[in-house]
Amino acid sequence: MVADNFFRGWPQHNITAIFQEAPGGGNTRDINSPRNAPAKTPKSHLSRVFWHSSFFQFELVAPVLTKVVTHTALAGKQRWSGIDLNNNLINNVTTKPTVLGAFIESRGDVRVTDIVLMTHNLGYVPLYFIAHAGRVLCNGLNIQSLASGQMRTVSAFATSSVIGIRETAISADVALPAISKTYEVMAFRSPAANAGKAMWSFDGDAMLLGRGIVDSRKEYVRSVLSSESSFDIDLGRTMDIKNGRTRYSSGGIVTTEPDYNGSFAGSPYKAIGV
């Protein structure tokens, strides 16, 4: 049975909230009544508070941007170093030495590229999410892994002008082939309250709450109802390393690199959307 939910406000205390009452009754208009404790001290009653004017929320700055990125190929490479019978010191040559000697072979090449997904030019670093395959992107996520040791990882970042991903591509003695991936980019802000606005007001046909910190014309990160589009956000650790290899678990989807021999089972996650 669902408990009743209440929408109340106390302008003199600068508080507006939607919440379930706490036990203890009291005058509904008195912020100090036990029933209104979730509104008065929300961080002690978080499971009862659905929205509060003191909370920080993620307001979408611009429509969700879907970006398809072609991660380009990286050629394979072999380099030899060592010493040969003719007393030559060999340093990172790309042609296999033909004179006998002692050599070690380095296989592969490394390339680091920052890829801009969104140019926002907000002049400040916004909060952001980047979603990939329905999950918020983890730092150093392996998006491509092949049998000869080629791999490609991505990490998200934001500056005061762009949101992007850092790609780290590693080839082997053979190339890392190109691959195409799709990312959803969301930039957010958290507007400040406007002291000139009421706790609950209208601006044209838009409803404003909390002196304008919530505006019905905007979109906010929230839990989704069935049939709404969503992406998963993890509520605990998403990676584990063992035996020099990584297991990723995000949104309940597990990806394990060969030779990983740990037992990481993943963490809870929640479907959210805007």
Next chain:
Amino acid sequence: MGRMYPKPNKHIQFDQNGQRIWSSDGPPVNYLPEADWLRGPLTVAFPDFVKRNAYYVGNPGGGSTFCMSLITIIPGEWGPSGAGVYNLPDIILGTVPADTNHIDVRVNLSRTKGPSNYMAFAIPSLIPAGENHLPGGSCQCEAIALWRRLFEIVRVGNNVVLRRYQSVINAGDGMNWLSNNSDQNDVGGVRSGYTYGGGTNARLGHMASIRDRKTRPASPARKDRASGACSTQDNTNYASTFTGTFTIRPGYIKP
């Protein structure tokens, strides 16, 4: 038009022209106000690996030899439950209210000390410049053929802690070492090939860096000789340090 109204299921919905903004049965993801955030400097330090050495003596004949020595990295697992040099203790960054069930973790880090080259490779940092969002708190910061480095900022009780891990692969003893780990053959002469040294598990060492090379005549170049031998003194440092700041916003997501 913006509306706030009760739904038949006793929940309250906030929408604009019928488009749900949020509702009490699908509420916003709430974060506590700025006064409750945790912010501060962050240093994530990963120690050097455990190293051994490999030593090649080449005896092409004619009475002279040459040598090449390498620093090797042996397998190992570091983390909060590791013992001795493998222990990386938790670092408490702060506390969050008991009722919160989610922390939004963002860092701004740069690698201020990088590891020595591995073979021909300078090791890339997986952490880009700018602000990095760490969903779940995990951050893989180095990943190459030989090892992975990872840190996480997670909740343990009401503490928010920094945990570090590093892991070097154990590929088994696949190197073709000289028998008896000796470059001396049955008649007392020198035979060509690799021997290992430097401590326990040296057989499992991965070739990481050429330490020294001496050309013919190295009079002679055997490892056990006082002069002419290639040095096996470790001149590498595979430690890494990332430095910057963190911001943690504790919050609540309706289960």
